[in-house]
Amino acid sequence: MRPDERRLRRLELVVTRRLDGLLHGSYLGLLPGLGSEPAGSREYRPAEDEVRRMDWAVTARTTVPHVRTVDADRELATWVLVDASASMDFGTADLEKRELAVAAVAAVGFLTLGNGNRLGAQMITPEGTRRFPARTGRAPLMGLLRALAETPRVDGTASLADGLAAVRLARTGLVVVVSDFLDGLHEDGLGDRPPEWERPLRRLAARHQVLAVQVGDPREQELPDVGILTLVDPETGLRREVPTASRRLRERYAAAAARQQASIAAAVRRSGAAHLRLRTDRDWIADIVRHVHARRRLSRAAIKRGRTA
Numbered sequence: 001m002r003p004d005e006r007r008l009r010r011l012e013l014v015v016t017r018r019l020d021g022l023l024h025g026s027y028l029g030l031l032p033g034l035g036s037e038p039a040g041s042r043e044y045r046p047a048e049d050e051v052r053r054m055d056w057a058v059t060a061r062t063t064v065p066h067v068r069t070v071d072a073d074r075e076l077a078t079w080v081l082v083d084a085s086a087s088m089d090f091g092t093a094d095l096e097k098r099e100l101a102v103a104a105v106a107a108v109g110f111l112t113l114g115n116g117n118r119l120g121a122q123m124i125t126p127e128g129t130r131r132f133p134a135r136t137g138r139a140p141l142m143g144l145l146r147a148l149a150e151t152p153r154v155d156g157t158a159s160l161a162d163g164l165a166a167v168r169l170a171r172t173g174l175v176v177v178v179s180d181f182l183d184g185l186h187e188d189g190l191g192d193r194p195p196e197w198e199r200p201l202r203r204l205a206a207r208h209q210v211l212a213v214q215v216g217d218p219r220e221q222e223l224p225d226v227g228i229l230t231l232v233d234p235e236t237g238l239r240r241e242v243p244t245a246s247r248r249l250r251e252r253y254a255a256a257a258a259r260q261q262a263s264i265a266a267a268v269r270r271s272g273a274a275h276l277r278l279r280t281d282r283d284w285i286a287d288i289v290r291h292v293h294a295r296r297r298l299s300r301a302a303i304k305r306g307r308t309a
Contacts, residue, residue, distance in 0.1 A: 008145055015106050018285040041066040076173050077134045078112045080105050080121040083179030084151055085158035086234035092219045093281035100215045100280055101178045102148045107288050108176050108213075109141040123148065124163035126156030126235075157235045160184055164200035175204050177273075178213045180220075181264045195267050202271040210273035214264065217280045221261070222254045 041055040044065035058066040082105060088098040095103075109119050113136065120134030121144055130151075132144050160183040167175060184196030204210050223229070229242045244250060268275045276291045278284045 004146070004149055008142060008149065011103060011106050011145070012110075012142070015103070015110050015285065019107065019110060019289065041068050043067075076112075077118045077120065077169055077171065078108065078174045078176065079134065079167055079169055080108060080119065081163055081167060081175065081177045081179075082121060082123045082148060083158065083160055083163070083177075083183070084123050084125040084148075085160075085183060086126065086153070086155050087180055087182050088215070089153050089234055090220075091217055091280045093217060093279075095280050097180055097215045097217060097280060098153075099149075100278055100284060101213075102145055103284060104178050104213050104215065104278060104288075105148060105176075106141075106145055107285065109144070111292070112174065113137070113141060119144070121148075122163060122167060123151065124158045124160065125151065126154045126158050129163060129166060155234060155237065157183065159196075161197040161200050164197055164204060167204060169208060172208055174209045174211070176211045176213060177201070178215065180216060181212070181214050181268075185260065185263065194270070195264070198267040198271055201268070201273060205272035210271070211276060212268045212271075212273045213276045213278060214268075215278050215280070216261075221257045223250045225250065 041058045044054065044059075044067050053067040055066045055068045082101055084098070084101075088096070088101060090097055091099070105121070113119060116136060118134035118136050119141060121132040123130045123132075130147075132147065160177075160179055160181070164177065169175070181195070181197070201210065201212070223242070223244045225247075226244050229244045230239060231242055232239050242249065265275060274291075274295065276288065278287055
């Protein structure tokens with residue numbers, strides 16, 4: 001068995017064992033959300049409900065604003081958009097961001113497959129976009145993970161905005177975007193203009209459930225004190241020597257990185273997508289579990305409120 005194959009088998013074992021409690025029980029999916037099967041209506045709650053879910057017929061009949069309630073779908077299509085740009089080939093902790101992206105896709109696959117659900121993917125690279133048709137079952141998922149893991153590393157940029165705009169689903173489904181979201185930021189993400197990928201992400205979220213999985217590395221947030229450090233931009237090749245012994249420089253770097261991350265989080269929030277942050281120095285499975293449990297608690301609470309309204 002090849003080393004890459006052994007790594008994928010270990011990844012499968014780790015994911016299925018750690019996520020075993022989430023893979024059983026009532027069907028709620030990775031992002032329990034609106035679904036599409038009608039299940040009635042309830043009164044509209046400002047700041048909780050989306051206007052696009054308004055049930056205008058019931059609202060007109062009762063003169064009280066109501067929203068539609070729906071049951072969770074079966075046989076959904078989950079589409080994964082994976083960023084394979086050169087900025088993902090970076091990691092200073094347990095693994096690289098690219099490897100963390102593959103792990104995230106594995107978790108998404110094992111959490112969403114079943115009940116006839118299909119999983120497809122689109123990978124954006126500096127050389128273009130590679131598309132994997134949506135299929136059911138373990139074998140296609142393992143094939144997808146193998147293709148992602150074996151994708152050649154190429155210098156250059158890849159447009160996340162273009163990749164988002166190219167996602168097309170015939171029916172309402174789940175779209176998972178796995179990226180560091182560093183592409184398309186204006187003035188290093190510190191300006192007032194929104195990122196280039198915000199508008200296409202918002203368009204996707206208007207029709208589908210969207211989960212933005214942001215992968216990062218601790219060195220993107222703060223610099224260590226290691227003397228003169230040569231930094232290279234993997235997408236442009238720009239090199240710069242940085243005197244990390246300067247405390248002022250490290251503080252300025254950390255402050256700029258924090259503003260950049262806040263800008264990304266704000267753009268994801270404005271788009272209406274759910275936001276999951278994973279880091280190469282953290283227990284990424286535990287972060288996914290916490291995220292899924294939190295989303296399911298919110299979903300159950302909303303269903304309970306709807307039944308008692």
